[in-house]
Amino acid sequence: MYDKISIDELAFKTVAAVQDLEVGIHSAWNEYCTAYLPVVKLHKERGKEYFDRDIATEYSRFLEGRVERGEISWGYYRFLKRGLGRLTEFHDTGKLEWSCPGKVSKFKLNGYFEAIMSEFLSHNDFHRNTYGDIAWVARKYFAWLIAEGHHDLRAVGVDEVQQFMIYCSRHMKSSSVHNVKLYMKKLYRYLAESGYAADTYEGLFSFRVSRESRMFPAIPQSEIAAMLEMIERRTPKGKRDYAILLLGTVTGLRAVDVAKLRLNDIDWKNGEIRIVQSKTGKALTLPLTRDVGEAIQDYILNGRQDTESDAVFLRIHAPFQAFADGVAIGNMYDYYRKKAGLPRNAFDCKGFHALRRSVGRNMVISGAPITTVAQVLGDSDINVAKKYISLDSEHLKECALDFSGIGPETEVAQ
Numbered sequence: 001m002y003d004k005i006s007i008d009e010l011a012f013k014t015v016a017a018v019q020d021l022e023v024g025i026h027s028a029w030n031e032y033c034t035a036y037l038p039v040v041k042l043h044k045e046r047g048k049e050y051f052d053r054d055i056a057t058e059y060s061r062f063l064e065g066r067v068e069r070g071e072i073s074w075g076y077y078r079f080l081k082r083g084l085g086r087l088t089e090f091h092d093t094g095k096l097e098w099s100c101p102g103k104v105s106k107f108k109l110n111g112y113f114e115a116i117m118s119e120f121l122s123h124n125d126f127h128r129n130t131y132g133d134i135a136w137v138a139r140k141y142f143a144w145l146i147a148e149g150h151h152d153l154r155a156v157g158v159d160e161v162q163q164f165m166i167y168c169s170r171h172m173k174s175s176s177v178h179n180v181k182l183y184m185k186k187l188y189r190y191l192a193e194s195g196y197a198a199d200t201y202e203g204l205f206s207f208r209v210s211r212e213s214r215m216f217p218a219i220p221q222s223e224i225a226a227m228l229e230m231i232e233r234r235t236p237k238g239k240r241d242y243a244i245l246l247l248g249t250v251t252g253l254r255a256v257d258v259a260k261l262r263l264n265d266i267d268w269k270n271g272e273i274r275i276v277q278s279k280t281g282k283a284l285t286l287p288l289t290r291d292v293g294e295a296i297q298d299y300i301l302n303g304r305q306d307t308e309s310d311a312v313f314l315r316i317h318a319p320f321q322a323f324a325d326g327v328a329i330g331n332m333y334d335y336y337r338k339k340a341g342l343p344r345n346a347f348d349c350k351g352f353h354a355l356r357r358s359v360g361r362n363m364v365i366s367g368a369p370i371t372t373v374a375q376v377l378g379d380s381d382i383n384v385a386k387k388y389i390s391l392d393s394e395h396l397k398e399c400a401l402d403f404s405g406i407g408p409e410t411e412v413a414q
Contacts, residue, residue, distance in 0.1 A: 007043045007051055011036040014087055017096045021319045035083020051091045056084060068108070107143035112152050117142070120190050130183075137183040153196050161188070161201055181205050218357040219350060224249055226340040227333075237316045239303035241332055243295040244313055248333075248352060251286050252359035254279060255326025255333075255352045261312045266296070326352070 005013070011032060018028040042059055043052060060081065067077040090096055109117065117138055126134055144164055150156050161184070168180050185205040191197035228245060232238040244258055253261075256278045265275050266288065273286045296312065305314055311322030323329065333352040337344045344350055 004050070006049055007040050010051055010087060010091055011040050014090045014096070017090055018086065021096060023318055031079075031083055031086075035080050036087060038080075039084055039087055051087070053088075056088060060084060064108070107139040109139065109142050110146065110151055113142040113146070116153075116191075116196060119194070120187065123190060123194075124186070133179065134183045134186065137180050138187050141184065141187070153191070157198070158201060158204065161204055165204070181207070218360075219354045221358075223337075223340075223342050224355070224358065226342060227336045230336045230339040233298075236299075236303035236305075239295075239299040240313055240316070241336070243292070243299040244329060245333060245336065245355075246295050247292050248329075248355045250289055250292050250359070252356040253286070254356065255329040257326075258329055259313065259323035259326045262310050263300075263312055264310065266312070268293070 014036065015028050015032045018031060019025060039056070039059055043049075043055055046052070046055055048055060063072075063077055063080055063084075066072045067074060072080075086096055117135070120138060121131070121135055141164055144167065145153075145156060145160065148160070148163075150160065165177075165181070165184070169177050172180065182205075185200075185202070188197055188200050188205075192200040228242065228249070231242045231245070233242050247253060247258055248255070251273070253273075253275075254277070257275055260278060261273075261275065266273055268288075271288045271293070273288050275284055275286075276282065277284050300312070304312075305320040307314065307320045309320065309322055314320045314322060315328075330352045333355075334344050337350075
């Protein structure tokens with residue numbers, strides 16, 4: 001669309017378009033200096049006055065090489081790639097659409113395997129909850145083959161499949177190996193049907209994997225209280241963060257469901273929250289307790305930005321959009337735990353999801369039937385809810401949440 005403007009002018013127009021997304025002027029020009037200028041400079045070094053797609057591809061590969069060699073971080077790499085993507089998008093369409101950067105895989109494939117990946121993922125109607133895991137296993141397998149000297153599948157057979165599974169078993173937990181086995185079975189079924197492999201190797205994937213059933217910890221009420229105390233509730237950000245963390249503390253909603261909560265999901269008159277769970281795809285109705293309702297109301301009326309978005313919780317900085325997923329909420333939770341001086345280490349299972357376990361444990365302590373616990377938390381398998389019984393190892397030594405007045409008839413004052 002902008003083939004007849006110089007690369008310099010394209011960069012300037014892209015900055016203006018970024019500001020139209022309600023990004024601050026300093027952030028927009030920082031992106032120009034850091035992400036656009038290297039692209040402009042490379043065009044001039046190649047003697048190109050206008051945007052050239054081959055040069056853009058060259059620069060993209062240059063960035064990939066730097067991140068693979070550890071010269072730049074993955075976060076900085078994504079920032080630079082976003083800048084290149086915005087230049088390309090504005091060149092092609094004359095406008096920019098706001099989007100969060102997608103996850104970038106560390107498993108780099110050649111064109112042959114990338115084509116198979118695309119065919120495999122589009123050929124099957126995978127459930128959204130397993131799509132990412134299946135794609136990860138397939139990419140990991142193909143990247144392993146390339147590292148082993150196989151740049152296509154012509155010489156790959158039973159020995160390679162066995163060696164890959166052995167490789168996985170040496171550095172993965174048994175539950176992860178179990179999942180890899182299931183997804184590899186799906187992959188090879190497709191490869192055999194499509195003529196890429198001579199066999200489905202069903203026998204190789206029939207071995208049994210013993211999976212540990214580990215009981216992850218719940219968060220003590222004292223730690224939850226200390227974390228909530230760290231939130232400055234007089235600011236718009238504090239009002240939002242307090243409403244989010246209190247919602248997770250009282251209802252046990254998953255972070256992704258909190259992130260996707262919409263204004264019309266809240267029935268103020270009947271005191272209920274009604275959603276369709278992202279993990280299970282099943283409808284869930286939760287009582288809206290007075291404290292949670294008041295916190296959400298305070299944020300909506302006194303902290304939430306005036307925007308057309310129907311999401312309850314919005315980003316603080318422009319553009320005022322909903323969270324893309326639950327990752328930001330997990331990071332928010334970790335921030336306030338750290339601020340409260342509470343330990344939070346990688347893989348300690350004390351993240352935002354631990355609030356869900358706390359709700360289940362507290363309901364069990366307060367005498368709620370397991371069927372009720374499963375219903376409130378939206379667990380489709382009652383055996384999942386039974387695990388909360390094991391968390392009551394101290395047997396009522398910790399105070400349960402106050403569940404008084406959470407029935408559907410509860411109303412929250414407007």
